[in-house]
Amino acid sequence: MIVATAGHIDHGKTLLVKTLTGTDTDRLPEEKARGISIDLGFAYLPLAEGGLIGFVDVPGHERFIRNMLAGVSGIDFALLIVAADDGVMPQTIEHLQILDLLRISRGAAVITKADRVDATRIEEVRDQVKALLAPTLLADAPILPVSAISGSGMAELKNLLLREAAAKGQRSAAGQHLRYAIDRAFSIAGSGTVVTGTVFNGTVHSGDKLVISPAGREVRVRSIQIHGKTATEARAGERCALNLTGADVESVRRGDWVMAEAIHRPTRRIDVRLNVLPGEGKPLKHWTPVHLHLATADVTARVSLKRGEALNPGQGGIGQLVLDDAIAALHGDRFILRDQSSTHTLGGGVIIDPIPPASRRSKARDATLAALESADHVTALAALAAEDKRPVDLAHFEAIFNLLPEIAAAAYAKAGLVPLGKDRCFAITQTRLTALNQGAVKQVGAFHQAQPQAPGIEIETLHQALAPELDSDAFGHLLRLIADQRQIEVHSSLVRKPGHDSTANSADVKLWETVQPALLSARFNPPPLKELAPLLKLKDAILKDFLYRQMKAGNLYKVGAERFYLKPTMAVLAATAQAVAAKQPNGQFTAAQYRDAIGIGRTLAIEILEALDGITVTQRIGDA
DSSP states (O other): OEEEEEEOTTSSHHHHHHHHHSOOOOOSHHHHHHTSOOSOEEEEEEOTTSOEEEEEEOOOSGGGHHHHHHHSTTOSEEEEEEETTTOSOHHHHHHHHHHHHTTOOOEEEEEEOGGGSOHHHHHHHHHHHHHHHTTSTTTTOOEEEOOTTTOTTHHHHHHHHHHHHHHHOOOOOTTOOOEEEEEEEEEETTTEEEEEEEEEESEEETTOEEEEETTTEEEEEEEEEETTEEESEEETTOEEEEEEESOOGGGOOTTOEEEOGGGOOOEEEEEEEEEEOTTOSSOEETTEEEEEEETTEEEEEEEEOOTTOEEOTTOEEEEEEEEEEEEOOOTTOEEEEEETTSSSEEEEEEEEESSOOSSOOOHHHHHHHHHHTSSSHHHHHHHHHTSTTSOEEHHHHHHHHTOOHHHHHHHHHHHTEEEEOSSSOEEEEHHHHHHHHHHHHHHHHHHHHHOTTSSOEEHHHHHHHHOTTSOHHHHHHHHHHHHHTTSOEEETTEEEOTTOOTTOSHHHHHHHHHHHHHHHHHTTOOOOHHHHHHHHTOOHHHHHHHHHHHHHTTSEEEETTTEEEEHHHHHHHHHHHHHHHHTSTTSOOOHHHHHHHHTSOHHHHHHHHHHHHHTTSOOOOTTO
16 A cells, blocks of 8 residues: 655654654655655565555655655545644645646545643644545545654544555556556666666566657666565555666656557647646636646646536546657546646546547547546447447557557457457447448449449549548448448459449450460469560550559459469468468468469569468568
8 A cells, every 4th residue: 555645844754754763754865954855755664465556755844745646546545644732734724736637546634742732732734634635535534633743643643544455456558458557766776777766557567568658768677676675566456666677767767658569659639538636716718838746757848628628627528639759658647737837726636548549629539529528438438339440549549548459359359249340350240240241232233224334433432432530441441341241242342232243345356365274374373474475475455454444343363463363262362371371370471481382483473472462361470
C-alpha cells in the first residue's frame, strides 16, 4: 500500500513519517538547513506477513505544490495532517481539494502536536477537520490526535495503517501493459541511470525492453529494487527503483514514464471531463492558460471549450486540453489544473480520450466521448458498438484503455464486433457486416445491369457508396470476406459478380483458344509477352490488349513485368505457398524454399511471391 501525507507546512508530516518508519525523508542539505520539506521524501514500513507500506512525504509549502502533486499520484491512502496548535490552514484546504479532485477515497486525518494543547483545543480542531472533510470523498475518514514527541496516539495510527494495508489487497496487474511513473532520476557509479517511481499498470521484470515516454527512447531494465532489496519484478501499486540501460540520466526526468511500446502514444491534445472548484472566483473560459499536472508531469496547456462555453465555479463539462509539450496518458487518468502562474488550484478531472482526432467536435464525436466516458473497457465498447454505422478503431481503443491483445479480443467477441483490416484495424457489428454484405451484392448486380459490357465496378466507387466511414484497408478486408462466400469476385481494382465476362465475343473466344493452351503447357514458367507473341504468331499490340483485358476480367494474373498466368495455375501456386508455410513451425518460409517446391529459378519465384503478396495470399516479413 502506498500512503502519501498532505497538509500545511510545519504541521509535522515528516516527523510523523519518521516516527512510524524510522526514516527521515528530508534528504536534501537545503531541507536539513531550513527545516522544511522541499521535494518528495520516501520511507517504508515492512509488514510482518511480508510486503511493505510505502510512504511518500510531500512538501507543505505553497511554493512546492508541484512536488506535492507528483507525490500524491498513484497512491492508495492519504494522511491529511493538521497541527493541533494551528488548526486548518490554507495548504490544508488546497491539499484536500487536490486529494478530492484525484478521487482519493481512502485516508485518515491526523491531528499532530497533540502534546502542545489541551483537550478542548483538540476537539475544536477535530470539528474543523470534520467540517472540512464533509463535502469530500474522505467525509467518513477517521480523525486521530497524535504526538510524535510523546508517542500518544501513534500506536493507534500504526494499527489503522496495518489494517488498511491488510484489507487493501494487491492492485490488479493482469491484462495490462506496464506503465511506471518516474518521480526521480539519478546516476550511480558502476550502475548508470536509476529511476524511482510507482508502477501504475502491469508488471515490470528484469530484462524487459521498454521505452521512455514521451521521448520514445528505448531502454532495458537491468535490475529492480524495492526498499533497497533486489527483486525480479514489481507490480501495479508498488514503488520501486529501476536500473536502466539505454538512457543517460540527463535524458530522463520527473514526469516521464517507463512503459511498454504498445501504449507509447505521445499526445498534445487530450479530451477530458473538467470540474472547476466551487471556491473559484470566476468561470473557466475557452483558451485559458493553465498548468496540467498528470501523475508526476507538469506541462503548460490551454483549455479548449466549445465556442461560447465557459465552466462556472462548481460546474463540470467536456473540454479539450491543448498542451505545449507532449505527454503520455491513458483513459481514466486523473489530473489537476492550476492557474498560469501556478499559484492556486483551479480544478481537475479525468481523461476520456488521450489521443483524440485533430478535428472540431461534432455530434458524432460527442456521442463517441459519451461512450468512452465509461469507467471500464467492456461498458465503453458496448456503448460504441451500439451505433451500427460507426466503426470502432481497435488500435486506438486498445491503446487508450491499455489492453493486452487477448483481453481486447475477448471484449470484441462479447460486444459482437467483427475486426476488419490489417494495418489499422477497425471493427463493425455483425448486423452492420450483414447489411454491407447485402448492399455490396445489390450494388454490384445493379452496376452489371446498367453496364453489362463493363468488367466490373471500381472498388473505390463501391467504397464511397457503401461504407465511406471505413478506411480503404478495412473496406478491402470486408470485400474479401464477401468474396470468400462466392457472392462477389474482387480482381485488381474491380468488383464483379462471380463468372461475369464482359469480353465474350467470337474474336476473343478464338484468341483464347490459341493463348490458353500455350499458357497451360508452360505451367509455372510461361514466356513473357515479347516472347509469347512471336511464338503464337500474333502481333504484340493485339496480344497485349487481349491479355490485359483478360487480366482485368480475372482470367489471368500478371507476374513481374509482363508474364501472365492462368487463374487455375495461380491457384496451384497459392496452394503450394500454403503447403510450404504449413511445414514451418511459425508459418514463415523463404523464397528459396518456395523455389524448390515449384522447381523454377529464384528470380521468377520471387516475382510469383510478390504477385501473391499483391493479392494477399502471402505477406512478406523481412526476408521470409
